[in-house]
Amino acid sequence: MSESLTTTRMRRLRRGGILRDMLAQITLSPAHFVAPIFVRSGQAIRRPILSMPGQFQLSPDMALEELSDMAARGIRAYLLFGVVDAEDKDEAGSHAHDPNNAVCTTLRLARDAGINMLAITDLCYCEYTSHGHCGPLAQPMEKAPRRKTDKYTTANARRSRALHASGVTVDNDATIAQLGRQAVLHAKAGADIVAPSGMMDHAVTAIRTALDTAGFPETSILSYAVKYASGFYGPFREAAESPPQFGDRRGYQMDFRRDSREAVREALLDVGEGADMVMVKPGMAYLDILSAVRQAVDVPCAVYQVSGEYAMFKAAAQAGWIDEKQCVLEMMHAFRRAGAAFIITYYASEILEWLRQ
Numbered sequence: 001m002s003e004s005l006t007t008t009r010m011r012r013l014r015r016g017g018i019l020r021d022m023l024a025q026i027t028l029s030p031a032h033f034v035a036p037i038f039v040r041s042g043q044a045i046r047r048p049i050l051s052m053p054g055q056f057q058l059s060p061d062m063a064l065e066e067l068s069d070m071a072a073r074g075i076r077a078y079l080l081f082g083v084v085d086a087e088d089k090d091e092a093g094s095h096a097h098d099p100n101n102a103v104c105t106t107l108r109l110a111r112d113a114g115i116n117m118l119a120i121t122d123l124c125y126c127e128y129t130s131h132g133h134c135g136p137l138a139q140p141m142e143k144a145p146r147r148k149t150d151k152y153t154t155a156n157a158r159r160s161r162a163l164h165a166s167g168v169t170v171d172n173d174a175t176i177a178q179l180g181r182q183a184v185l186h187a188k189a190g191a192d193i194v195a196p197s198g199m200m201d202h203a204v205t206a207i208r209t210a211l212d213t214a215g216f217p218e219t220s221i222l223s224y225a226v227k228y229a230s231g232f233y234g235p236f237r238e239a240a241e242s243p244p245q246f247g248d249r250r251g252y253q254m255d256f257r258r259d260s261r262e263a264v265r266e267a268l269l270d271v272g273e274g275a276d277m278v279m280v281k282p283g284m285a286y287l288d289i290l291s292a293v294r295q296a297v298d299v300p301c302a303v304y305q306v307s308g309e310y311a312m313f314k315a316a317a318q319a320g321w322i323d324e325k326q327c328v329l330e331m332m333h334a335f336r337r338a339g340a341a342f343i344i345t346y347y348a349s350e351i352l353e354w355l356r357q
């Protein structure tokens with residue numbers, strides 16, 4: 001039956017807040033948000049991240065304070081990233097396997113303090129390797145001594161250019177062999193969920209096998225199944241001190257010029273390997289991808305509003321050009337409408353505050 005142009009009035013259902021609230025299908029609740037936090041070794045460190053106003057690198061003791069604070073404000077889950085001192089970085093990223101690194105220490109502190117939040121850990125090597133790629137390289141870099149101050153020397157720049165030109169990239173199978181080890185370490189320290197973010201093939205199989213073998217069959221895997229090589233990670237690489245020292249990540253992260261079918265394949269593969277949940281990342285520019293993946297898989301589908309997205313909202317808000325609360329909440333509804341079960345966002349604390357008002 002076709003609608004009559006004379007009797008239809010779409011505005012009838014927009015009359016008044018009570019009616020609009022009654023009809024709102026897309027909702028946000030505190031349980032839908034995950035707050036990322038950055039930890040580094042040391043004591044009493046609370047270092048602001050300049051390109052991400054309101055975000056900090058924290059030493060484990062300060063991270064514990066932050067977590068108690070977040071828990072008190074109603075945040076239910078956090079995603080932990082390790083920031084690594086330059087002298088602790090090497091070609092293989094072995095500091096990731098040190099049970100006393102900042103991530104493991106923070107997990108233990110949180111568990112011992114009885115913090116009632118889900119602990120999720122980012123599982124990658126880019127923060128831990130001297131070259132900044134997400135795992136050991138297929139061909140080792142020449143064994144030149146590398147000091148902390150070495151980063152910007154001509155010799156190093158020359159080496160980096162040569163590596164880039166030679167097309168050296170991350171060794172997939174060596175990386176996944178290590179990833180299982182890192183996952184077990186996180187699980188032992190108290191991680192509830194591990195989140196591999198390196199876009200290595202068969203990473204989920206390797207991690208699931210390692211966790212089960214080590215007696216952690218209950219630890220979940222949230223796979224960054226669909227992760228694009230994106231300019232929106234810029235501020236994060238400052239925050240995590242993890243920019244690639246040569247080349248870029250396009251040899252393993254996805255190409256945004258391809259359509260959603262590749263994304264669906266990635267997600268289905270990870271689910272087949274045992275991923276309990278999958279993630280699409282970044283968020284704002286990938287709502288179509290999120291929607292397609294959500295419809296293709298049966299597992300919960302998350303979205304990550306990444307550092308560059310956060311920085312853009314913050315910058316525009318600070319300039320007085322947008323209403324921050326209105327725009328950020330609008331964005332969150334878009335993520336949920338596109339199918340996100342939950343949202344990882346640096347805005348988690350502020351959103352919870354806004355939801356309370």
Ligand code: PBG
Nearest residue numbers: 124126197232233236306307308
């Ligand atoms: C890799 C990782 C990255 C992000 C999360 N995990 C950076 C990258 O792939 O370069 C980016 C998150 C953000 O930008 O907020 N460990």
